[in-house]
Amino acid sequence: EIVMTQSPATLSVSPGERATLSCRASQSVSSNLAWYQQKPGQAPRLLIYGASTRATGIPARFSGSGSGTEFTLTISSLQSEDFAVYYCQQYNNWPRLTFGGGTKVEIK
Protein backbone atom coordinates (compact mmCIF):
# COMPACT_ATOMS: atom_id res chain seq x y z
CA GLU A 1 0.00 0.00 0.00
CA ILE A 2 1.22 3.48 -0.85
CA VAL A 3 1.20 5.72 2.21
CA MET A 4 0.36 9.37 1.60
CA THR A 5 1.75 11.82 4.17
CA GLN A 6 0.47 15.38 4.29
CA SER A 7 2.17 18.28 6.01
CA PRO A 8 1.67 20.30 8.00
CA ALA A 9 -1.29 18.84 9.88
CA THR A 10 -2.54 22.38 10.53
CA LEU A 11 -1.68 25.56 8.65
CA SER A 12 -2.59 28.95 10.10
CA VAL A 13 -2.91 31.60 7.40
CA SER A 14 -4.35 35.10 7.22
CA PRO A 15 -6.95 35.92 4.54
CA GLY A 16 -5.25 37.14 1.39
CA GLU A 17 -2.03 35.25 2.10
CA ARG A 18 -0.63 32.29 0.17
CA ALA A 19 -1.01 28.78 1.51
CA THR A 20 1.29 25.92 0.50
CA LEU A 21 0.28 22.36 1.37
CA SER A 22 2.49 19.31 0.88
CA CYS A 23 1.74 15.69 0.10
CA ARG A 24 4.39 12.98 -0.04
CA ALA A 25 3.95 9.45 -1.38
CA SER A 26 5.88 6.49 0.01
CA GLN A 27 6.66 5.46 -3.59
CA SER A 28 6.20 7.06 -6.95
CA VAL A 29 2.63 7.70 -8.09
CA SER A 30 3.69 9.48 -11.29
CA SER A 31 1.18 12.32 -11.77
CA ASN A 32 -1.77 10.25 -10.59
CA LEU A 33 -2.67 12.47 -7.69
CA ALA A 34 -5.84 14.34 -6.78
CA TRP A 35 -6.60 17.03 -4.20
CA TYR A 36 -9.91 17.49 -2.37
CA GLN A 37 -11.33 20.19 -0.13
CA GLN A 38 -13.66 19.26 2.73
CA LYS A 39 -15.60 21.69 4.88
CA PRO A 40 -17.23 20.65 8.18
CA GLY A 41 -20.30 18.50 7.66
CA GLN A 42 -19.79 18.38 3.89
CA ALA A 43 -18.54 15.86 1.39
CA PRO A 44 -15.10 16.27 -0.15
CA ARG A 45 -14.94 18.39 -3.29
CA LEU A 46 -12.54 17.58 -6.12
CA LEU A 47 -10.07 20.44 -6.72
CA ILE A 48 -7.20 19.00 -8.74
CA TYR A 49 -6.51 15.78 -10.65
CA GLY A 50 -3.52 14.65 -12.64
CA ALA A 51 -1.45 16.53 -10.03
CA SER A 52 -2.04 19.89 -11.73
CA THR A 53 -5.35 20.00 -13.65
CA ARG A 54 -8.10 22.01 -11.99
CA ALA A 55 -11.50 20.35 -11.86
CA THR A 56 -14.50 22.05 -13.44
CA GLY A 57 -15.46 25.28 -11.69
CA ILE A 58 -12.39 25.46 -9.43
CA PRO A 59 -10.98 28.99 -9.13
CA ALA A 60 -7.59 29.75 -10.61
CA ARG A 61 -6.17 30.60 -7.16
CA PHE A 62 -5.90 26.84 -6.60
CA SER A 63 -2.92 25.22 -8.30
CA GLY A 64 -1.23 21.85 -8.02
CA SER A 65 2.29 20.78 -8.87
CA GLY A 66 4.69 17.89 -8.50
CA SER A 67 5.20 14.35 -9.72
CA GLY A 68 6.66 11.13 -8.44
CA THR A 69 6.60 11.36 -4.67
CA GLU A 70 6.39 15.08 -3.89
CA PHE A 71 3.31 17.21 -4.52
CA THR A 72 2.12 20.68 -3.59
CA LEU A 73 -1.25 22.40 -3.48
CA THR A 74 -1.00 26.18 -3.50
CA ILE A 75 -3.80 28.59 -2.74
CA SER A 76 -2.50 31.91 -4.00
CA SER A 77 -4.67 34.29 -1.96
CA LEU A 78 -6.82 32.71 0.70
CA GLN A 79 -10.47 33.63 0.72
CA SER A 80 -12.78 33.07 3.69
CA GLU A 81 -14.42 30.12 1.94
CA ASP A 82 -11.06 28.35 1.56
CA PHE A 83 -10.62 27.55 5.25
CA ALA A 84 -11.17 23.79 5.28
CA VAL A 85 -9.39 20.44 5.38
CA TYR A 86 -7.51 19.38 2.27
CA TYR A 87 -6.77 15.77 1.31
CA CYS A 88 -4.54 14.29 -1.35
CA GLN A 89 -5.31 10.93 -2.98
CA GLN A 90 -3.07 8.72 -5.11
CA TYR A 91 -4.65 6.67 -7.86
CA ASN A 92 -1.56 5.11 -9.38
CA ASN A 93 -1.74 1.91 -7.32
CA TRP A 94 -5.24 0.70 -8.17
CA PRO A 95 -7.17 -0.93 -6.53
CA ARG A 96 -5.24 0.22 -3.48
CA LEU A 97 -6.44 3.83 -3.73
CA THR A 98 -5.25 5.78 -0.69
CA PHE A 99 -5.70 9.22 0.83
CA GLY A 100 -3.44 11.38 2.94
CA GLY A 101 -4.35 12.25 6.51
CA GLY A 102 -5.33 15.82 5.62
CA THR A 103 -4.14 19.37 6.25
CA LYS A 104 -6.44 21.75 8.08
CA VAL A 105 -6.16 25.35 6.87
CA GLU A 106 -7.33 27.65 9.63
CA ILE A 107 -7.61 31.39 10.06
CA LYS A 108 -4.58 32.99 11.67
Place this chain on the structure above:
Amino acid sequence: QVQLQESGPGLVKPSGTLSLTCAVSGGSISSSNWWSWVRQPPGKGLEWIGEIYHSGSTNYNPSLKSRVTISVDKSKNQFSLKLSSVTAADTAVYYCARTEGYCSSTSCWHYFDYWGQGTLVTVSS
Protein backbone atom coordinates in the same frame (compact mmCIF):
# COMPACT_ATOMS: atom_id res chain seq x y z
CA GLN B 1 -25.38 17.98 -12.89
CA VAL B 2 -24.98 14.57 -11.33
CA GLN B 3 -26.30 14.21 -7.79
CA LEU B 4 -25.88 11.27 -5.44
CA GLN B 5 -27.87 10.51 -2.30
CA GLU B 6 -27.07 7.84 0.28
CA SER B 7 -29.76 6.11 2.31
CA GLY B 8 -29.94 3.33 4.85
CA PRO B 9 -30.01 2.56 8.57
CA GLY B 10 -27.96 4.84 10.80
CA LEU B 11 -27.46 2.18 13.47
CA VAL B 12 -26.19 -1.37 12.99
CA LYS B 13 -25.50 -3.95 15.68
CA PRO B 14 -22.03 -5.48 16.06
CA SER B 15 -21.54 -8.59 13.92
CA GLY B 16 -24.43 -7.46 11.73
CA THR B 17 -24.45 -6.27 8.12
CA LEU B 18 -24.35 -2.63 7.10
CA SER B 19 -26.50 -1.91 4.04
CA LEU B 20 -26.60 1.37 2.15
CA THR B 21 -27.98 2.52 -1.19
CA CYS B 22 -26.87 5.41 -3.38
CA ALA B 23 -29.44 6.94 -5.72
CA VAL B 24 -28.01 8.69 -8.77
CA SER B 25 -29.85 11.56 -10.44
CA GLY B 26 -28.96 13.96 -13.22
CA GLY B 27 -27.09 11.23 -15.05
CA SER B 28 -27.21 7.56 -15.92
CA ILE B 29 -25.55 4.89 -13.87
CA SER B 30 -24.97 3.17 -17.22
CA SER B 31 -22.56 5.89 -18.31
CA SER B 32 -18.86 5.18 -18.80
CA ASN B 33 -18.12 5.93 -15.15
CA TRP B 34 -17.50 3.59 -12.27
CA TRP B 35 -19.30 4.25 -8.96
CA SER B 36 -17.61 4.10 -5.57
CA TRP B 37 -18.09 3.97 -1.83
CA VAL B 38 -15.72 5.89 0.47
CA ARG B 39 -15.91 6.12 4.25
CA GLN B 40 -14.62 8.48 6.93
CA PRO B 41 -14.53 7.56 10.63
CA PRO B 42 -15.43 10.50 12.88
CA GLY B 43 -12.59 12.98 13.00
CA LYS B 44 -10.40 10.87 10.74
CA GLY B 45 -9.36 10.57 7.10
CA LEU B 46 -10.90 8.95 4.04
CA GLU B 47 -10.84 5.28 3.05
CA TRP B 48 -11.90 3.91 -0.33
CA ILE B 49 -14.10 0.84 0.01
CA GLY B 50 -14.74 -0.26 -3.55
CA GLU B 51 -16.36 0.46 -6.91
CA ILE B 52 -18.77 -0.96 -9.44
CA TYR B 53 -19.43 -0.56 -13.15
CA HIS B 54 -22.92 -0.78 -14.63
CA SER B 55 -22.02 -4.18 -16.06
CA GLY B 56 -21.71 -5.45 -12.50
CA SER B 57 -17.90 -5.60 -12.48
CA THR B 58 -16.48 -4.71 -9.09
CA ASN B 59 -13.18 -3.83 -7.48
CA TYR B 60 -12.62 -3.72 -3.75
CA ASN B 61 -10.06 -2.38 -1.31
CA PRO B 62 -8.06 -5.50 -0.39
CA SER B 63 -8.27 -4.58 3.30
CA LEU B 64 -12.09 -4.88 3.22
CA LYS B 65 -12.62 -7.27 0.35
CA SER B 66 -13.66 -10.27 2.44
CA ARG B 67 -16.57 -8.34 3.98
CA VAL B 68 -17.75 -6.07 1.14
CA THR B 69 -20.31 -6.53 -1.60
CA ILE B 70 -21.26 -3.75 -4.01
CA SER B 71 -24.14 -4.22 -6.42
CA VAL B 72 -25.95 -2.15 -9.03
CA ASP B 73 -29.63 -1.78 -9.99
CA LYS B 74 -29.74 -0.14 -13.39
CA SER B 75 -33.55 -0.04 -13.46
CA LYS B 76 -33.51 2.21 -10.38
CA ASN B 77 -30.32 4.08 -11.31
CA GLN B 78 -28.71 3.18 -8.01
CA PHE B 79 -25.98 1.08 -6.46
CA SER B 80 -25.61 -0.46 -3.04
CA LEU B 81 -23.07 -1.41 -0.39
CA LYS B 82 -23.14 -4.32 2.02
CA LEU B 83 -20.48 -4.66 4.71
CA SER B 84 -20.71 -7.76 6.86
CA SER B 85 -19.45 -8.66 10.34
CA VAL B 86 -19.27 -5.04 11.38
CA THR B 87 -17.55 -3.79 14.53
CA ALA B 88 -17.24 -0.40 16.19
CA ALA B 89 -14.29 0.27 13.87
CA ASP B 90 -16.74 0.42 10.98
CA THR B 91 -18.51 3.42 12.50
CA ALA B 92 -18.09 6.17 9.91
CA VAL B 93 -19.71 8.57 7.51
CA TYR B 94 -20.22 6.61 4.31
CA TYR B 95 -20.09 8.48 1.01
CA CYS B 96 -21.01 7.33 -2.45
CA ALA B 97 -19.12 8.97 -5.29
CA ARG B 98 -18.81 8.97 -9.05
CA THR B 99 -15.46 7.65 -10.12
CA GLU B 100 -13.67 9.47 -12.90
CA GLY B 101 -10.54 8.50 -14.79
CA TYR B 102 -9.75 5.68 -17.17
CA CYS B 103 -8.87 2.02 -17.38
CA SER B 104 -6.53 -0.05 -19.51
CA SER B 105 -6.89 -3.78 -20.00
CA THR B 106 -5.03 -4.42 -16.76
CA SER B 107 -5.40 -1.40 -14.49
CA CYS B 108 -7.39 1.73 -13.72
CA TRP B 109 -6.60 5.28 -12.65
CA HIS B 110 -9.54 6.55 -10.61
CA TYR B 111 -10.41 9.63 -8.60
CA PHE B 112 -13.80 10.99 -7.47
CA ASP B 113 -15.56 13.96 -9.04
CA TYR B 114 -19.09 13.91 -7.59
CA TRP B 115 -19.95 12.92 -4.04
CA GLY B 116 -23.11 12.31 -2.06
CA GLN B 117 -23.65 14.26 1.17
CA GLY B 118 -22.72 11.23 3.26
CA THR B 119 -24.58 9.25 5.89
CA LEU B 120 -23.36 8.40 9.38
CA VAL B 121 -23.54 4.74 10.30
CA THR B 122 -22.91 3.85 13.93
CA VAL B 123 -22.12 0.30 14.98
CA SER B 124 -23.41 -0.22 18.49
CA SER B 125 -25.58 -2.58 20.48
